[in-house]
Amino acid sequence: MAVYTDVAADDLADFLKSYEIGDLLSYKGIAEGVENTNFLLHTTRGSFILTLYEKRVASEDLPYFLALMAHLAARGVSCPQPEKTRDGEICGALSGRPAVIINFLEGVWPRRPNAVHCAGVGEALAKMHLAGLDFPQHRANPLSVSGWRPLFDLAAARADEIQPGLRDFIAAELDHLEGRWPRHLPTGVIHADLFPDNVFFIGDTLSGLIDFPFSCNDILAYDVAICLNAWCFEPDHAFNVTKARALLNAYQRGRALSEAEQTALPLLARGAAMRFLLTRLVDVLDVPEGALVKPKDPLEYFRKLRFQQNVASIRDYGVEAAGAVA
Amino acid sequence: MAVYTDVAADDLADFLKSYEIGDLLSYKGIAEGVENTNFLLHTTRGSFILTLYEKRVASEDLPYFLALMAHLAARGVSCPQPEKTRDGEICGALSGRPAVIINFLEGVWPRRPNAVHCAGVGEALAKMHLAGLDFPQHRANPLSVSGWRPLFDLAAARADEIQPGLRDFIAAELDHLEGRWPRHLPTGVIHADLFPDNVFFIGDTLSGLIDFPFSCNDILAYDVAICLNAWCFEPDHAFNVTKARALLNAYQRGRALSEAEQTALPLLARGAAMRFLLTRLVDVLDVPEGALVKPKDPLEYFRKLRFQQNVASIRDYGVEAAGAVA
Numbered sequence: 001m002a003v004y005t006d007v008a009a010d011d012l013a014d015f016l017k018s019y020e021i022g023d024l025l026s027y028k029g030i031a032e033g034v035e036n037t038n039f040l041l042h043t044t045r046g047s048f049i050l051t052l053y054e055k056r057v058a059s060e061d062l063p064y065f066l067a068l069m070a071h072l073a074a075r076g077v078s079c080p081q082p083e084k085t086r087d088g089e090i091c092g093a094l095s096g097r098p099a100v101i102i103n104f105l106e107g108v109w110p111r112r113p114n115a116v117h118c119a120g121v122g123e124a125l126a127k128m129h130l131a132g133l134d135f136p137q138h139r140a141n142p143l144s145v146s147g148w149r150p151l152f153d154l155a156a157a158r159a160d161e162i163q164p165g166l167r168d169f170i171a172a173e174l175d176h177l178e179g180r181w182p183r184h185l186p187t188g189v190i191h192a193d194l195f196p197d198n199v200f201f202i203g204d205t206l207s208g209l210i211d212f213p214f215s216c217n218d219i220l221a222y223d224v225a226i227c228l229n230a231w232c233f234e235p236d237h238a239f240n241v242t243k244a245r246a247l248l249n250a251y252q253r254g255r256a257l258s259e260a261e262q263t264a265l266p267l268l269a270r271g272a273a274m275r276f277l278l279t280r281l282v283d284v285l286d287v288p289e290g291a292l293v294k295p296k297d298p299l300e301y302f303r304k305l306r307f308q309q310n311v312a313s314i315r316d317y318g319v320e321a322a323g324a325v326a
Numbered sequence: 327m328a329v330y331t332d333v334a335a336d337d338l339a340d341f342l343k344s345y346e347i348g349d350l351l352s353y354k355g356i357a358e359g360v361e362n363t364n365f366l367l368h369t370t371r372g373s374f375i376l377t378l379y380e381k382r383v384a385s386e387d388l389p390y391f392l393a394l395m396a397h398l399a400a401r402g403v404s405c406p407q408p409e410k411t412r413d414g415e416i417c418g419a420l421s422g423r424p425a426v427i428i429n430f431l432e433g434v435w436p437r438r439p440n441a442v443h444c445a446g447v448g449e450a451l452a453k454m455h456l457a458g459l460d461f462p463q464h465r466a467n468p469l470s471v472s473g474w475r476p477l478f479d480l481a482a483a484r485a486d487e488i489q490p491g492l493r494d495f496i497a498a499e500l501d502h503l504e505g506r507w508p509r510h511l512p513t514g515v516i517h518a519d520l521f522p523d524n525v526f527f528i529g530d531t532l533s534g535l536i537d538f539p540f541s542c543n544d545i546l547a548y549d550v551a552i553c554l555n556a557w558c559f560e561p562d563h564a565f566n567v568t569k570a571r572a573l574l575n576a577y578q579r580g581r582a583l584s585e586a587e588q589t590a591l592p593l594l595a596r597g598a599a600m601r602f603l604l605t606r607l608v609d610v611l612d613v614p615e616g617a618l619v620k621p622k623d624p625l626e627y628f629r630k631l632r633f634q635q636n637v638a639s640i641r642d643y644g645v646e647a648a649g650a651v652a
Contacts, residue, residue, distance in 0.1 A: 009434035009435065009527075010436075010437070010438065025432040025434075026430075026431075026434055027434060028356040028358065029357035030354040030355060030356055031356065032354065040354055042373070047368070104352075105352075106351040107352055108335035108351075108353060110335060111336070112334060112336065200352070201335075
């Protein structure tokens with residue numbers, strides 16, 4: 001949420017000369033992106049986002065994200081598209097950091113998502129999954145099931161500081177998930193972080209998906225499960241079946257879930273809850289005193305995980321399994 | 327440098343309905359304004375800045391700043407202009423805070439000001455001083471000479487932690503300034519904080535002055551002195567006479583300094599250096615451990631103050647006093 005790296009106006013104006021996006025009119029550091037420095041640029045040709053990648057982002061993964069955005073945008077998925085330099089490059093260097101310019105997507109993210117928003121994200125997710133099927137690059141998901149135990153090892157000793165009994169709870173759940181994690185479901189490119197703040201709307205119409213640094217190749221239905229957790233719980237922790245139905249039905253109009261995917265969805269949703277419980281737990285235990293950025297609450301995902309443990313089938317998400325394509 | 331207050335998209339869209347500035351397309355929290363929360367809005371009619379005023383800004387002063395910006399803009403000074411609601415109001419409420427929308431000024435602030443920039447700021451400052459002469463409201467400067475000793479009292483006990491001997495140095499200088507501070511120089515509306523980050527340029531052309539929360543009524547030449555300190559020193563602490571000459575000559579083409587103002591300028595510049603030395607000293611001693619915002623270096627202004635102590639006359643700023651209007 002902070003601007004880490006300032007850029008001199010002269011340097012930026014020079015940098016822009018290698019692109020065909022007009023002359024610099026203004027740039028503002030924007031409070032988005034925990035890992036990177038982002039500027040909103042106005043040029044004589046429009047609005048753009050300039051991202052400077054700080055050290056924590058593995059730069060070897062950058063070509064994957066950038067090529068993916070270009071691939072998806074070319075297939076009609078509304079997402080930012082990297083601007084190319086006159087030499088055809090999509091990654092330059094500015095202030096000693098990898099620097100990328102993408103076009104600016106208008107839209108606002110819904111602080112209080114409703115069922116219409118949930119249908120929008122379901123539809124867009126299916127479209128993204130289909131558009132990613134012929135993406136030639138591959139990136140394993142470092143935060144899938146095999147990545148969870150190392151995170152737990154980091155946090156286990158202090159987990160009970162957050163809530164008594166949390167350590168044992170996670171240990172038992174990890175055993176459960178590792179033993180049953182599905183191995184033969186359809187895979188492809190997933191967004192892996194499609195929370196409301198990464199989905200833009202103008203009015204009720206979805207205008208775009210942003211923020212692809214967690215995108216990777218993994219089980220497609222796992223991406224759906226992440227969205228169920230991120231979009232369908234109320235602030236009072238209640239699961240909203242109307243929103244879940246809207247999300248799942250809209251997704252399935254674009255890409256029907258197979259019977260195996262439908263059967264696995266509750267387990268995938270437990271795993272999706274575990275993934276965010278663990279990363280938030282590690283983050284909250286690692287926050288320096290006096291930090292301005294408030295870490296996200298791991299217990300929100302503890303509660304979601306407990307809900308998902310009690311889901312018997314996809315019917316509990318408000319959807320009839322009858323229409324499944326086996 | 328942080329976004330303190332988030333605003334829900336629905337609430338913002340509703341808020342905008344009381345204005346005639348179009349429909350909301352996007353808004354981004356921007357990393358500007360230490361005291362307030364600022365968003366850059368895109369609407370169907372253009373770009374705007376929304377400011378939510380946090381508690382530290384004395385809300386009784388807000389009408390002064392807002393009326394001043396409207397007054398100056400109406401007289402051709404390029405500065406942001408508050409947008410009025412359909413009811414003619416320029417201050418509303420959003421997320422429980424006073425909220426103001428101003429038009430967005432394109433331009434970038436010069437990280438490495440050159441003499442052309444200095445001439446631009448001198449010209450704009452004179453124009454602002456003249457345009458402010460008939461501004462009917464009055465606000466005393468809380469950070470003028472009478473405000474310095476209370477700041478020193480806050481910091482004196484720990485001043486030598488920053489540099490040995492600093493406490494005695496400031497005490498002696500305060501005695502000097504308080505005994506000699508001029509009482510009969512022309513006064514008017516001053517910006518009082520016209521640092522490079524508050525002056526926008528497109529190319530070499532000044533496009534606007536921003537950020538008026540320190541504006542007040544005070545000695546006009548004191549504003550010139552603040553600019554000399556803020557614009558005419560090099561990163562290696564050397565005073566750049568070429569820049570000072572450019573700034574002062576451009577100012578005087580718009581508003582000639584009287585002989586009394588010219589004579590007082592070195593003393594005013596000592597005072598201007600003292601003001602920023604003291605506020606930075608208080609800030610640096612008050613920074614919570616782990617804070618993400620790096621406080622500005624008070625010793626930069628200690629060095630500038632020492633330079634100004636050795637200035638004999640306005641000639642040391644590269645300007646001939648001959649052309650003075652007595």
